[in-house]
Amino acid sequence: MAKESKMNREGFLKGAIVSIVTLIGAALGLPALPYLAGPALQKSGDQEWIRLGPTSKVELGQPTLFKFKVKTQSGWIVDEQELSAYVLSNDGREFVALSNVCTHLGCRVRWIDDEKTFFCPCHNAVFDKDGKVAAGPPPRPLDKFEIKVQDNTLYIKGG
Amino acid sequence: MMARLTTWLDERTGFQQVWQAIFLRKIPKVNWFYTLGSATLFVAMNQMITGILLTLYYVPTPDHAYDSVQYITFQLPAGWYIRGLHHWGASAMVVLVVLHMLRVILYGAYKFPREVTWATGVILLLVTIGFGFTGYLLPWDQKAYWATTVGTRIAGAVPFVGDWILRILRGGNDLSAVTLARFFGVHVWVLPSVLLLLMGIHLFLVIRNGISAVPTRKD
Numbered sequence: 001m002a003k004e005s006k007m008n009r010e011g012f013l014k015g016a017i018v019s020i021v022t023l024i025g026a027a028l029g030l031p032a033l034p035y036l037a038g039p040a041l042q043k044s045g046d047q048e049w050i051r052l053g054p055t056s057k058v059e060l061g062q063p064t065l066f067k068f069k070v071k072t073q074s075g076w077i078v079d080e081q082e083l084s085a086y087v088l089s090n091d092g093r094e095f096v097a098l099s100n101v102c103t104h105l106g107c108r109v110r111w112i113d114d115e116k117t118f119f120c121p122c123h124n125a126v127f128d129k130d131g132k133v134a135a136g137p138p139p140r141p142l143d144k145f146e147i148k149v150q151d152n153t154l155y156i157k158g159g
Numbered sequence: 160m161m162a163r164l165t166t167w168l169d170e171r172t173g174f175q176q177v178w179q180a181i182f183l184r185k186i187p188k189v190n191w192f193y194t195l196g197s198a199t200l201f202v203a204m205n206q207m208i209t210g211i212l213l214t215l216y217y218v219p220t221p222d223h224a225y226d227s228v229q230y231i232t233f234q235l236p237a238g239w240y241i242r243g244l245h246h247w248g249a250s251a252m253v254v255l256v257v258l259h260m261l262r263v264i265l266y267g268a269y270k271f272p273r274e275v276t277w278a279t280g281v282i283l284l285l286v287t288i289g290f291g292f293t294g295y296l297l298p299w300d301q302k303a304y305w306a307t308t309v310g311t312r313i314a315g316a317v318p319f320v321g322d323w324i325l326r327i328l329r330g331g332n333d334l335s336a337v338t339l340a341r342f343f344g345v346h347v348w349v350l351p352s353v354l355l356l357l358m359g360i361h362l363f364l365v366i367r368n369g370i371s372a373v374p375t376r377k378d
Contacts, residue, residue, distance in 0.1 A: 028205070028244075031237035032212055038236045075216070076223065076230035 039075065049148065049155040052087065055095070056152065063088045063098065063111045063118070063129065066154070085145055085156060086111060086118075088129065097145035097156045098131045104138040118142065180366055187372035192266075195259035196365070202252045203358070206290075209245040210347070217297065219343035221336050224299035249291055256287050267378070268371040276364040279357045286354050293346040299339060307342070308334055 034041075052066040063086035072079045086098045098118075102109050107122035117134060118127035125136030132141045145156035169175045216235065218227045231238040260280065263269050269277035296307040311334070315325030330337030 028208060031240050032208075034236035035212060035238060035241055036215070038234075038238070076226035076234070 047157050049157050052085065052097075052154040052156055054152055055089075055092070055149055055154055058087050058089050058092075058095065058154075060092060061088075061090055062113070065100070065111070066097075068156075084108070087147070087154060095147050095149060095154060096130070097147040097154075099143040099145065101143065102138060103133075103140050103142060104136070109142070184366060184369070186370055189370070189373060192262045193370065195255060195262055199252065199255040199259050200358075200362075202248050202255055203354070205244060205248045206252060207351070209241050209248065212241050213245055214347060219297065219339050221299065221339060224297065224339060228298045228300075249294060252287055253291055256284050260284060266371065267374055270371075272368050273364070273371065276361060276368065279361045279364070283354065283357050283361060286350055286357065290346065290350050290354075293342040293350065296339060296342045297346065304334060307338070311338075 050068050050070065052068055057066075058064045065084055065086055067082060067084050070081050070083055072081060084100045086100055087095055088098065089095045100108050100110070100118075102120040102122065102125055104120065104123060104125050107120050109118040109120045109125070109127060111117075112119045116129060118129075118131070119125070120127075120136070120138075123137050125138045126134040127138070127142050128134045130141075131144070146158045147154065147156050149155075165175075213231065216227055216231050216238075218224060228242070231242055233239070263277065263280070292307075292310060295310075296303045311325050311328045314328055315321045317324055326332065328338075329335070330341050
């Protein structure tokens with residue numbers, strides 16, 4: 001630090017101006033950073049359990065279609081999307097929830113009861129009861145949702 | 160090292176002369192009322208920076224304007240702060256330009272050779288009010304909507320051409336998406352262009368002609 005005697009009027013004013021400008025610059029500039037980065041830093045992963053319906057609706061050994069709505073928020077716009085899942089259970093205790101979106105190009109598959117397979121009309125893809133690829137172009141089995149049963153009600157997550 | 164760099168740059172740009180002309184110029188002995196112009200300039204810069212930041216999120220359409228403003232205010236980090244600075248800065252700017260004008264009138268600083276500085280200043284005052292008028296509509300809430308309804312109706316009270324002016328301002332008979340879009344366009348493109356041009360001339364003249372001294376009893 002310079003001794004007080006060495007600080008003249010001009011030096012003091014220069015120092016004061018630089019400090020004040022720095023302070024104002026920080027007061028404006030620093031909040032601008034989180035303001036700009038805010039939406040990018042928001043996590044999109046925080047998903048909640050979505051209620052599907054009662055377990056009694058699932059026919060044993062046969063994929064049952066459930067429809068549900070998912071809300072997605074981007075900025076100030078809230079979108080509601082209707083999605084579907086096939087729930088399969090062989091014993092009424094263990095449940096599997098399959099997405100009905102074809103893993104090839106995203107068309108909707110549907111369960112063909114006569115043939116006991118999932119069929120995608122876009123490119124003739126066929127999946128078996130457990131979602132494994134039986135024929136056609138899909139690169140991987142049907143996606144699975146996380147599933148849980150609470151008070152005889154099905155909940156899923158993910159997708 | 161620093162000195163050599165400064166010399167190198169100065170030889171090629173002459174920036175030190177410019178710096179001297181702007182910041183190290185001679186001025187008469189004045190008082191605090193003479194800082195009102197600089198204060199206005201400072202708030203104007205604040206408005207530019209915060210205004211640019213706001214446009215990054217604001218959307219000027221009836222179905223998004225209100226929601227995007229709410230998003231800025233309540234969802235974005237420091238959004239309330241940026242919007243607050245712009246909101247209060249707008250009021251401060253109007254107050255400051257009026258006080259600045261009063262100082263110039265009362266000290267007779269508008270006289271020869273500073274008439275052109277004065278004239279550009281008068282237009283700058285109108286531009287500032289235009290900023291306030293157009294900016295007030297943008298949040299698209301009840302206050303904004305009805306204030307602009309009333310404001311444009313006042314313009315409509317002008318004899319003979321009033322109805323025509325009202326329709327031009329609103330872009331039709333009623334306040335609509337067209338009104339919001341044109342108020343936004345004027346607020347962020349037309350007025351800033353005019354402001355920057357006139358501010359450039361205004362400040363150039365202040366530096367070229369120097370500032371007036373406090374008048375004495377003899378003046």
